[in-house]
Amino acid sequence: VGTENDTRVCSVSVSMSECSAIVLAAGEGKRLRPLTKHRPKPMLPAATQPILEHVFGALIEARVTDITVVVGYKRNRVQSHFGPTYRNVPLQYVTQRKQLGSGHALLAAESAVDRPLLVVNGDQLVDERIVEDVLEAHDATATLGLIRRADVARYGGVLLEEERVTEIVENPRDERGYRLNAGVYAFEPSIFDAIRAGEPRAGEHSLTDGISTLLEDGSDVRGVVSEGTWVDATYPWDLLRIADDLLAGGSSVESRVSPAASIHDAATILEPV
DSSP: OOOTTOOSSOOTTTOOSSOEEEEEEOOOOGGGTTTTSSSOGGGSEETTEEHHHHHHHHHHHTTOOEEEEEEOTTHHHHHHHHTTEETTEEEEEEEOSSOOOHHHHHHHTGGGOSSOEEEEETTEEEOHHHHHHHHHHOOSSEEEEEEOOSOOTTSEEEEEETTEEEEEEESOOSOSOOEEEEEEEEEOTTHHHHHHHSOOBTTBOOHHHHHHHHHHTTOOEEEEEOOSOEEEOOSTTHHHHHHHHHHHTTOSOOOOOOTTOOOOTTOOOOSOO
């Protein structure tokens, strides 16, 4: 978060000494059942670590210095795994009592915010490049991290005119030139009033609806297209693809077979494992 003389969210080019983030990790992940029967989607494994651990790692690599985690569904699984700190970065937990949308989840953390904020989805893999690009670009009411993706039909699509966001469309079906919403945002505190002002759909307050309210009010909403990595697990089998990508992609995930492992004579083990 900016210093007295710089009220922007911790700009990479100006000051990284105090940078705070809110991570939305309250959801279940219904399309991943039965894997989420006893744990929330952010705690599902991406190779050898929970998805949320990868998210925390990306924030810390981008020099975030404290993290507020919005928990809800099976929140004890998150809190017992991480405790009060992760890699010496303080973790504060706030609870979304009912899972009523991503905007509602962010509202649960409002009391912990009195300045510009970085917001990240805790159930999708992002690397630090997307976080850094958003922080460096933020000089508006809202800044969205975007990536290039040929097919955005399962996700949120964003239309840009130069760097300004003109429209956000969930699950777009037309052929316009959308960028994919990577779920990494920098906001001014006015986002909270915008979320409250939006009409809930199916009883839920969506964060993207709050951003659309900012657009309708004429606020400056910008997007930055990043070359960083973004991966989502929508269905259970997606976790296999994520593990394969992480292990094969030269990440820090260790690949080994323990000397104590018992391997059946008919089994063949192919690296990486």
